[in-house]
Amino acid sequence: MNAPLTAIEQIQHELPDIDWITDVNRVTRLSQDFSWFSPVLKRDLAGKRADAVAKPRSEDEIKRLVSACARRKVPITVRGGGTGNYGQAVPLHGGVLLDMSGYNAFLWARPGVGRAQAGIKLAEFDREARPSGWELRCIPSTFKSATLGGLFGGGFGGAGSITYGPLAAPGNVLGVRAMTIEAEPQVIELRGAEAMHMHHLWGTNGLVLEIEVGLAPTLPWMENVVVFDDFDQALAFGDAVAHATGIMKKEICFLADPIPGYMHTLADHLPPGCHAILLLIAEYCEDAMLHLASQYGGTVTYRKTAEEAAASGRTLIEYGWNHTTLHALKIDKGLTYLQSSFTPGEHLEQVSRMEKLFKGEVLMHAEFLRNGAGLTTCTALQLVRYTTEERLREIIDSSGAIKSSTLYAYDGSGNLSSIKINTSDSLQDFTETIVHSYQTNAQGKPEKLWRIINGTDSTGYRFSGDDKGNVIDEILYRRGLPSDSVFYYYDDKNRLSDIVRYNKKARQLLPSIMFEYDDTDRVIQKMTILSTNNPDYLIWRYLFNEKGLKTKEALFNKQKELTGRIEYAYTFEN
Incomplete structure (x- = not known):
């Protein structure tokens, strides 16, 4: 007597026309992303893998696959290029890994706007759009492998964010076509702010099929490396270029000593002990950049015109953002990285203070950008000499x-x-x-x-x-x-649901804090309105372990940017 088919086998039997991958080695490889950058995630995600990988090629195939999984309550993990580093593409509970890379058509580009299916690689999108004079506004350093859906679902921004801000900034994403995850999947179009409800949620609240994005004019981006002997002068130069409204720029990456020493393929352009700024600027802005470089004591050691950079097949973008960590890990396996955000207007002082506090242990790598509100600042992806998880947490807590x-x-x-x-x-x-x-x-x-x-x-x-x-x-x-x-309101289970204040401007009571609960009455989300005169809000989200103890808190702003995180660890003694 034959054993009954598993749920996965039933789905494969129901959908034989879909491209299935069941080879254990290939499934294991596709079940991983770049979360191994973190020794903590590498440990926690060890052995996690899908039961099978499905690679649909049409909306109909995706819909039938989603329906089959939903009817059998089989977990679905959505994968783009697998270039993320938070573990968002790693299946935690087996099930089907839905590889979107086969659903990859470029749909159209018009002046200032373009649309494509979620599985298209970012480099391919730009190849299709550039003949019409337009390109993506911001791309991660992994643009050759990363997909448009992956950037939207799990990314932040990248090269280009110095001009256009993060992906979540208003106007960067114009709309998405999405599918609900249920037995009878629904396909909906979300526009504007509604589309951002699916941003940076890794496919956990629905499946993104198509994305419509604002585009930037294609400019002749020349590439430069400018080196300095002094940390603060290099940082100030990067900030000066960032604030120079007449200089068109796409990338300003600050690598403090000793990080340039890890960039072996640029070794001829990075003298020992230097602090480096990696730049992509419009060719016609070169003189303005050189004037600033001389003011701050910088020396240009690397220069490629846009034509030369394109012909080389290599770009300095692939030395910034998460690629900085990748290059360094090739040389020193004992490194990991952390991310930090800084207050616009105070960012230079905060970066310098952090450098002094952790000098030699936390290595400064900063990327200049405009934040979601349009203010110029920088964000850091510092390299860390990893010793223990306890020490890593101490650093996070500004030990x-x-x-x-x-x-x-x-x-x-x-x-x-x-x-x-x-x-x-x-x-x-x-x-x-x-x-x-x-x-x-x-x-x-x-x-x-x-x-x-x-x-x-x-x-x-x-x-x-x-x-x-x-x-x-x-x-x-x-x-x-x-x-x-202040007034307090409770739901039908006698749980605090809203804290309400009288808004003089609106002349009515409006919520100040709102709470959401899980089935065990634990607060899983808290939304706080900043003030009666400021409609911006902050969202706290909470995770708990099987004992009901809080393990993580994450703070997001209105633009869905992660601005803070707290992790909890517990020890129990008899």
Whole structure:
């Protein structure tokens, strides 16, 4: 008697016309991305693989595959070029790896806009668009292998972001054609801001079929390496080019010593001990760039015209962004990397401070760009000399510079009576003590709160509750007089759902904080509106382990950019 078919075998039997890959070695290879950059992810994702790989070539094949998987509740992991480095293309629970690289048609390009299927490689998109005088606005260093869908679903930006910002900046993505993951898949077109609900979510909330993007004029991009003896002068030069409104630029990459030493194929152009800026600028802006280079003490050691760069088949883009880490890892397997963002206008000081704090252990690699709000700054993809995971977490927490302690006090009935928070930052010569002092009623519920900063500056709050003991409103008191009111709303399971304030501009109550829960009543998302006058918002997302303990917090801005992350580790003692 034959054994019953597995769910995967049933799907293959139902869809024999789809290109299936079942060879164990090929499936294992396709189940990996570049998450091995991280020793932590390399360990955590070891052995994770799909049961089979499907490579559909048409929308109909994709729809039938999605339906077959959804009906059998078989996990689907979407893959583009597999060039991401967060593990987003690694199947955690087996199932089908949906390889989109076969769905790769270039659809059209018009002045300033183009559209293609999700599986097209970025380099191929540009080859098709450039004859009409247009190209992609921003591309990662992996553009020769990465796909348009992969960039949208799991990428950030890249070369070009110095002019156009990250992919999430308004106007860069104009629309997507997407498919729902269900037994009867629906195909929908999302335009503008709605399309961005699928950005940087790795295919977890639907499958992107086509993407329509804003394009940039194709310019003759010349390539230069400018080297410096001084860290701060090199950094300042990069910032000067970034802020020079008359210089058309596509890439400004800062590599501090000793990182240039890892770029062996550029060794003739990178003197030992130098700090380097890698540039792509329009050819007609060369004189302006050279003038700035002389002002900051830089020396041009590498120069290729756009024609020469194209003929060589090599571009400096492939030495920046994530390729910097790749080149370095070829030389030193003991490296990993971290990512940092910096405050526009304060970014040079913050980068210099970080260099001094971790000199020799965290190696500075920064990329200049405009952020989602259009402000010029830089982001860092620093190389790190990896020793232990504990030390890596210490570095993430800015080890030693910022210290914080929290002391909780309870009354004789077990009610919280005060919270004392001490914070110090040795780099900023800053110390602060905040005390929250509570007064509770006979039922142990808070009635009053005093918030005291550094022993003098104090603010009072008064609370009232409902018959279930929930706080339903809060009144702020300054100098004994009532001021703003805050209202608390609960869902039908008695969980706090919204914190609401009166918006004077809108003349109505509007949410200030909103909460979402999972089936076990844990908060999995919190959205915070920045202020009544500022419609921007922040989103916190939370992950928990099987014990219900929080393992990760991730902070995203309105443009869906990851701006902060906290990871938790626990030890248990008997």
